Amino acid sequence: MGKAERERLNQSLSGHLNTIHETLQVFDQTPASSLDKLTWDVVVKMGDQVSKQATIAGMLWTGETPEAKAVEENMATYFNTLQGLLLLSHGNMVGAGPTLASAIHSSIKQVVECSFKLMMETVSSFAGSRNKDLKPLVPQLVGAVWEACTALKKTPASNxxxxxxxxxxxxxxxxxxxxxxxxxKPVSSNQTEEASNDDASHAETRLGDNDSLSDDLGxxxxxxxxxxxxxxxxxxxxxxxxxxxxxxxxxxxxxxxxxxxxxxxxxxxxxxxxxxxxxxxxxxxxxxxxxxxxxxxxxxxxxxxxxxxxxxxxxxxxxxxxxxxxxxxxxxxxxxxxxxxxxxxxxxxxxx
CATH class of the missing domain: 1.20.1410.10 (I/LWEQ domain)
Structure with missing residues (x-):
């Protein structure tokens, strides 16, 4: 792969990452109460679409090294879907209290984090030397996205x-x-008698020889x-x-x-x-x-x-x-x- 193609991929990735970071700033804000609240099922369905795009990204690496154009197109579709997930999740937080908002933030940001790792690793592979190491790594990264998206189904949908x-x-x-x-447990009568009969030096020796004994006495x-x-x-x-x-x-x-x-x-x-x-x-x-x-x-x-x-x-x-x-x-x-x-x-x- 030529240097120009690698640079174009890196620039494209950088642009998508910046867009998601900007969307995250919106996601972190409390939505206006006047907005219509969306159902969590809509968010889960969009999460399924993110999983689908992650699968497609993984399939690109099942054979030979994919072309830069295929990776770039997949990356654009993936980040558009991810952005949609963020916006829908933000709409779902209308009327959410601190506990529900925290749960939603945690689940969504886990999807974002796993997605970043997958896309960044995919693009960085085109540097040339890491292609051989990437094939066994990509399924793991795709699997992490699947797990994060599946977890959305377990995220609480109400306060x-x-x-x-x-x-x-x-x-x-x-x-x-x-x-x-x-x-x-209470100290036993035998331990009480031993404690009264043993002198200080003898007790120090016993404790020094066996540290677990001090834990038991605790x-x-x-x-x-x-x-x-x-x-x-x-x-x-x-x-x-x-x-x-x-x-x-x-x-x-x-x-x-x-x-x-x-x-x-x-x-x-x-x-x-x-x-x-x-x-x-x-x-x-x-x-x-x-x-x-x-x-x-x-x-x-x-x-x-x-x-x-x-x-x-x-x-x-x-x-x-x-x-x-x-x-x-x-x-x-x-x-x-x-x-x-x-x-x-x-x-x-x-x-x-």
């Missing part, structure tokens, strides 16, 4: 779905912390520490129940007779999600503090933030017309568990 999924992720994270807490709690851990487990268990009730409440909104009214609740649901995420952070902090030596001041601070967040959750639930008694009961049960843990911390500190 309710997006927020519900995000809240489910919080619930999964909280369950993981709960599982770790439940693995904590999970063994004194009776007082175990009491704190049990109260924390109660708090986290009640948190899981509350988040489940919130997810059930959110799901109930999808069954409303007037779906257009759901938009009135988006701000409240976004606030509930943010509060649950904040609670998740405090649970992580609480879990980390349970390992000996337990950090009582940090636990107390986490519980205070925890309690404040629950009060705000209650307020937001009250603003939902579909709020259930079960959600309010879950808030009450969690507040009670928090108070019990606070009392346990006070009692243990006095004993120590």
């Amino acid at each position: 309710i779905t997006a927020i519900g999924r995000a809240m489910t992720q919080v619930a999964v994270s909280v369950k993981d912390v709960l599982r770790e807490m439940e693995e904590l 999970n063994d709690l004194s009776p007082e520490e175990m009491e704190v851990a049990q109260s924390a487990i109660g708090v986290v268990s009640e948190t899981v129940v509350l988040i489940k009730e919130l997810i059930r409440t959110i799901t109930g909104l999808l069954k409303q007779e007037k779906p257009e009214d759901i938009g009135n609740f988006v701000d409240t649901l976004e606030k509930l999600l943010k509060l649950c995420q904040e609670i998740g952070v405090q649970i992580d902090e609480l879990g980390a503090c349970l390992y000996p030596p337990q950090e009582f001041p940090a636990m107390k601070a986490a519980l205070e933030k925890f309690s404040s967040a629950i009060d705000k959750v209650w307020t937001e639930i009250e603003s939902l017309t579909s709020s259930s008694e079960a959600a309010f009961q879950a808030c009450n049960d969690l507040k009670r568990s928090l108070k019990q843990m606070e009392a346990t911390l006070v009692a243990v500190v006095l004993v120590i």
Whole structure:
């Protein structure tokens, strides 16, 4: 291939990339609420077209090195289709809250990133020395585009779905912390006797010879520490129940007779999600503090933030017309568990 053809391909690629970057700037902006909202199915169908163009790009390399004209034509069609995907996705974000917008951005930009890699690698191959290495690489790049476009079908199509999924992720994270807490165990009577009989030098030798032993001892709690851990487990268990009730409440909104009214609740649901995420952070902090030596001041601070967040959750639930008694009961049960843990911390500190 001549130098002029390579330069023309590179110039063409540069122009297409600049166009997509400009379109991305539009995509990153919040669309006017006056625009008609498109359905996500339209975006998915356009994603299928991007997959089709990626397949065609890959087929160009199944035989001999393709002609520059064929690559250039495929590249123009590919980027036009990709630009269409961006514009349709932007139209779909009319009325989208932060959570839904984030999910859409993540999915679409993954398609764009994979597309850039495929087109840039295809053009760079015409430098000459990389043709032999490109053939096995192109199917991988095409496959990456396929996966990114397929993922569009799993992208939430509404605020309710997006927020519900995000809240489910919080619930999964909280369950993981709960599982770790439940693995904590009290120190055995044999270990207590050994600790009292062994002198300091003997203990240092044993710990120095086996690092894993120190890890095992890190999970063994004194009776007082175990009491704190049990109260924390109660708090986290009640948190899981509350988040489940919130997810059930959110799901109930999808069954409303007037779906257009759901938009009135988006701000409240976004606030509930943010509060649950904040609670998740405090649970992580609480879990980390349970390992000996337990950090009582940090636990107390986490519980205070925890309690404040629950009060705000209650307020937001009250603003939902579909709020259930079960959600309010879950808030009450969690507040009670928090108070019990606070009392346990006070009692243990006095004993120590």
